[in-house]
Amino acid sequence: MARKAPGQVRYLDLLLRKSQVVRSTPTRDILSLKAQETKGRAWGRANGYEIRHIFRENLSAYKTGIKRPEFDAAVLALLDGESDCLWVYDSSRYSRKGAGDVLKILDSPGKRLYFDLDRLDTEVPADRSRIVGKAEEAREYSRILSEKVRDTKAEDRDAGKWLGTVPYGLKATKKRKLKGSKSWHIIERIHEEAAQGRSQRQITLGLTADGYTAPWGGPWRVSSVGKILRNPVYLGWQTISVKGTPQIYLNSKGKPIRVFAKGFEGISKATWDKHRRIAAGFERAEGFGARHDEYPQPEQHPVAGMTWCVGGGFDSKMGHRANSVSHSFRCSNIIAGIPCEAPAYVQRGGVLRVVLAEWKKRLAAKDPGDPTMLAVAERWVELSHPEESQAEAAARGQIKVAEEAVERLDRLNAGGAYPGRDGESTFLTHRRIAVEDVESARREWENIAQPLGDISVLTDPERCTKLWDTSGDTYRGQLLRLAIDKVFLRQADYSGQHITSERVVI
Template identity: 35%
Template sequence: MPLLDRGRRIVAGYERLDSAEPRDRRRLIDAAEQAKEYSDLLSYRVKGTKRQQREEGAWVGLVPFGLHIVNKRTRKLSHDPGPWRIVLLIYRAAANGVSTRTIAKRFNFAGIPSPSGRQWRAGMVQKIIHHPVYEGLQVEAAEGNSRVSRPYRNRHGQRVSVLDEGVEPIPAGLVRSARLTVSGRVQRGTGARKAKHLLAGLVRCAGCGGSMASTGESYRCGRVAAGAHCPAPAMALVAKLDAFVTESFLSRLDSGDSEDDLLGVVAKSWNALSRPRETEAAREALDALKEAEGARERLLRDRQAGLYEGADLLFYELHDEAKRDLEAAQERVSVHAAHVVDISFLLDSVCLQETWDAADLPMRRDLLRLAVARVTVRKAPRPGAKFVGEERVAVEWLTEA
């Protein structure tokens, strides 16, 4: 044991064992190894059970707001009538352009209890809007530090329903409209949320690192606009900054070659923007391939750990099935990989300029975001100084982010 090797002393009060006693040392080591084996086996069984439950569409974990488990055996979900009406209100309001903060304020004013039983917050509303369960989909934890759940895919790369038979999810069109509106890509009504400037959401203040608000004819440090402090608040005229970033974008693409990583990023982004259905199908194929590879690796690790000892026939049956799934997933990926993305118009300076000139503001915003991650603006050296983009602006490309 590492602790004993470093000279640490271990005392087990209940068993009356002391690592300082030579006769107790082996008993402590054996007990620790047995406990580790039991813990590993228990963890393996729990993970396997949860994986199987997800495959079958059984809900694992706490039940989301607005739903309840209708059958304890299948653990399928159904509407909880009262809270479900609140969920519908959230999606409809968001789709109509009402901000998540306004939705929360209205619920609090009306005395509607939140999922936690306390005050509603914008984050709660946004979490409900983006949660896959309201589409009727099984979920799993996202990778990394993200707290947002993502749709679960079975070993064939397919999404799994968690709703009981006859239970309808939020309509797909309403879900899409609400999410796009909340993310700012689609605007509803005539509210102030409508993006009126090319770089809205991309510009950052170098003084504090916060976003810059587009107000009137200028981009200003968002902290200062909100009445807070910034050590070096940046400000730039909309026309000047838009023109500089546009020129940087057009020049950057025009100077690219076949070895430029940014062109690969642009191709993927343009494919997702112009062919959403094909892009989703390709993503599902890649997810299926990843799951099939993982299933085969888990099977081989389990056999190496001795879990199939004395059951060779079962192992080979499962191995053949995993191999077939892997080959089918590879075939799906190869089919989608055969589609070539045509971005030639983005690489020809004349075509790109013509496309840019003919595009409306939403299209220009989408084109710019194919390559630009963020734009950072520094404070002018003195009041009234001439705007020099090369000295005050840093354009960060997606390959650098």
């Protein structure tokens, strides 16, 4: 019996462990945690130790990758010198990882490990080899047990037996087959409403409003409804958990296994497929919501897309725009976090007022033969008569083709392609025909273009004002673009400066 030296306290830690899985365990004296603690305390008193800490475990160590924080803390305390001895009831309860877990203690001088049931002590030289052998035996036993459990589970799954906790809405028969429980109608309701296009939140609120309680007894949650909608067990398939998500189990032949009892159908495949397609966005329930292309598009501000910031200069290739933000036009560089020497910040209402006044002025004052008004007339045709405008453009194209034919004949003649009297006669004939084609194309174009070129509705102030007042913002923007291409906005010289033509350059 070890005795204390005068003034010296030796500390003892107890590692108590009882496995959760005791089926198929060989016959041995597996004591409860309380009984192990009693024996450990008695051994400590008999050997002159003072109990420092008791570590308790109640888990199955045969599983691969199992975490044992209590075991790790007990071993660390011994190796760091916080305790002088670690008492364990049974060597098989200590570790299932082999000799490695005991060798780190055997290789540390002054560290004592004692196994009560086996009467093995690391301080006894003859016991050291036996402790290593016991550790390897425990490791091999754990490996065999793990394989047996895995094989047994695989056989049961292949036979269609349910092994885990029974999902909500189902119950297990004596043969471990599943069928609907008294709450199965809730499962059917959730799937049917989801197939009708209702969201998980709407389903949750409906269940709670109707007085149904969740599996744990409280109100329903959206996450619980989502898990039910994604669990293929309600289709009748055997499942396994992959990273916490139920997946259909496949046997060694790659085929799924039915887990429902005979005569019980579960959720239909059509209902399941429908609500999964709706959830993925591949299908829309009838009468539920609107298609994206059916949403009304907001009217764009008439001047939006035409505005530029003077801080970037008047060259559109080198400059930058002023974008419409809320109720103002702002320098796009400043919005993007890029410096600007004179960033524009102008209210949209003031910009529109100045641009509209200049637009009306240009249309009313210009001579109809002015190049600007000719461009306005051409754009007006494209805006007011888009189909006729295409015909007019095709007619103009024919004029260009005919004119190019005349020019090509002149180049050929200048290059000597028509020598002698016969050549000259041929050239004159070909050129006369080409010129006639030009005149014919021009007459055809005039027949199409002249009736369309009437812009009196724009040049008459009253009619122009009426057209503007009865149009939406998008069409107003198209009207402005008949005579205006770009609008440059200047930075205000001082706070509160009025928006005039000095700040809005057209």
